Amino acid sequence: MKILIVSDTHRKDDIFAEVLKKESPVDLIIHAGDAEGSEDYFEALTDAPFYYVAGNNDFFTDAPFDITFRTGSETIFLTHGHHYYVSTSEQYVEEEARARGASVLIYGHTHRPVIRQEEGLLIMNPGSLAYPRQIGRRPSYIVAKLSDSGKLQPEIRYL
Numbered sequence: 001m002k003i004l005i006v007s008d009t010h011r012k013d014d015i016f017a018e019v020l021k022k023e024s025p026v027d028l029i030i031h032a033g034d035a036e037g038s039e040d041y042f043e044a045l046t047d048a049p050f051y052y053v054a055g056n057n058d059f060f061t062d063a064p065f066d067i068t069f070r071t072g073s074e075t076i077f078l079t080h081g082h083h084y085y086v087s088t089s090e091q092y093v094e095e096e097a098r099a100r101g102a103s104v105l106i107y108g109h110t111h112r113p114v115i116r117q118e119e120g121l122l123i124m125n126p127g128s129l130a131y132p133r134q135i136g137r138r139p140s141y142i143v144a145k146l147s148d149s150g151k152l153q154p155e156i157r158y159l
């Protein structure tokens with residue numbers, strides 16, 4: 001199983017379509033918010049299940065701010081993260097993920113890619129396909145595969 005994880009596409013729809021084409025076939029797509037209205041278009045591009053949460057620039061969406069769902073043997077907590085002040089620190093969003101019994105935390109908003117393991121919690125941020133802010137500023141996303149035991153094995157990829 002191959003999972004595509006993106007965030008903060010901010011109406012750069014062509015870049016998402018390019019990544020989807022490059023990584024297809026994918027079995028699941030996770031978008032951590034700030035598509036700014038393009039999420040329905042993205043969902044229609046693929047037959048794969050598409051999980052979406054609302055970001056701070058998503059004013060006209062019915063999407064929830066947080067979702068918790070299971071994939072393989074993982075419990076994933078997905079949020080854009082602005083309600084947990086992720087620009088300042090991962091502390092609050094990490095606490096929320098643990099409170100929900102998550103084994104994986106996926107957030108966005110900072111436009112900086114992250115993959116790290118912290119006391120049993122896999123913490124990931126795919127960065128931004130539209131406006132990357134990390135050193136080098138290359139558009140980034142994450143591809144994760146499920147191991148035989150159902151654990152996520154992620155890697156950051158760049159366009």
Ligand SMILES: [Mn+2]
Pocket residue numbers: 008034055056057080082108109110
């Ligand atoms: Mn944002």
